[in-house]
Amino acid sequence: MKTLVTLVQQNRYFYVPFLLWLITGGALLSLFTKDDLFLTVNGANHPVADVFVTATTYLGDGIVFGLMLLVLLIMRKWKLFFMGAGTLLIVTLIVQSIKHAVNEPRPIVYFGAETEVCHIVQWVKVHGGLSFPSGHTSTAFAMFCFLALVSGNKKAGLLMFTLGILTAHSRLYLSQHFFADVYVGSIIGTSVSSLIFWMFEYRKRQTPGQACTHNTMTMPQPA
Numbered sequence: 001m002k003t004l005v006t007l008v009q010q011n012r013y014f015y016v017p018f019l020l021w022l023i024t025g026g027a028l029l030s031l032f033t034k035d036d037l038f039l040t041v042n043g044a045n046h047p048v049a050d051v052f053v054t055a056t057t058y059l060g061d062g063i064v065f066g067l068m069l070l071v072l073l074i075m076r077k078w079k080l081f082f083m084g085a086g087t088l089l090i091v092t093l094i095v096q097s098i099k100h101a102v103n104e105p106r107p108i109v110y111f112g113a114e115t116e117v118c119h120i121v122q123w124v125k126v127h128g129g130l131s132f133p134s135g136h137t138s139t140a141f142a143m144f145c146f147l148a149l150v151s152g153n154k155k156a157g158l159l160m161f162t163l164g165i166l167t168a169h170s171r172l173y174l175s176q177h178f179f180a181d182v183y184v185g186s187i188i189g190t191s192v193s194s195l196i197f198w199m200f201e202y203r204k205r206q207t208p209g210q211a212c213t214h215n216t217m218t219m220p221q222p223a
Contacts, residue, residue: 007149007198014148014157018190021165025183037179038107041172045119049173054124057170059163060136062088065143079200084146087196091142091189095135104132107175118175126175134177134185140167141189149197164189 008015028037058064065088072081107118109128120126141164148157168182177185 004198007194011149011154011157013155014145014161017158017161018145018186021161021186025179025186029180029183034178034180038172039117041169041179042107042119042175045173050121053170053173054121056163056166057124057136057174057176059143060134060138060140060167060171062092062135062139065139068143068147080150083150083196083200084143087142087146087193088139090196091138091192092135094188094192095133095138095185098133099130099135102132103130104181105129106131107178110178119173120175124174131177132181132184133188134168134171134181136171137164137168137177137182137185138189140164141186142193143189145190145193146197149193 032040065084069081069084069088072084106126106128108120108126110131111117118126144160144164148154148160151157151160164186168186171177171182172179
C-alpha cells in the first residue's frame, strides 16, 4: 500500500486531475440520464471542431500505441517496451471481453428512428454495436498514464491527462459512445497501466528501508 501511495504522490500531476475526473464524472452519471449526457456533449459541435476532434480520436487508436512501442524498441528501452506491450494486451483483453459480454448498442442504433439527433461527421464511420466500454478511451488513458509514469518530467502528467480527456470527448462528439462508456474506459486504461508499472517498478524492486529506482524516459523540457 505504501508504494501505491508513493506512486500517486510522485505522479500527482496525472492522478489528481484523474481523481477529479472520477468524482465529476460519477456525479454526472448519477444526476443526469444517459441520453442527456450524450446529447449535451454531442450537440456542442462545429465544422471546425469536426476536423480537430477527428484527429484527437485517433490518439486512442491501437496503432498509435503500437507506434509508441516501436519507438521504445528502436531506443532499446526493453523494460519500458514490455511494460507498454503488457499494458496494451491486458487492456485489449479486458475491454473486448466486456464488450462482447454486455453487447450494448451505440448511439446511432440506440436512438433508432431518431438518429438525426446525433451529430455525424461525414468522413467518420460510425459503428452500431459493442458500445460499452470505449476501447479508444481505454487505450488512450492506458498509453497516456504510462507516458506520465515513465516520463522524467512529472509535470507532463497534466498534459497526458488532458490528451486522454480529449480522446474521451471525441468518442461522444463523433457519436461512437455514451458517457458511461468513456468513463469506465478511462478507469480500465488508467488502472491497468498503473498496476503494470507498479508491478515492474515498485513491487519487484522495493527493498526494506530503500527507496525504489525508476526506469524513466526523458522528455523535452519546455522552453
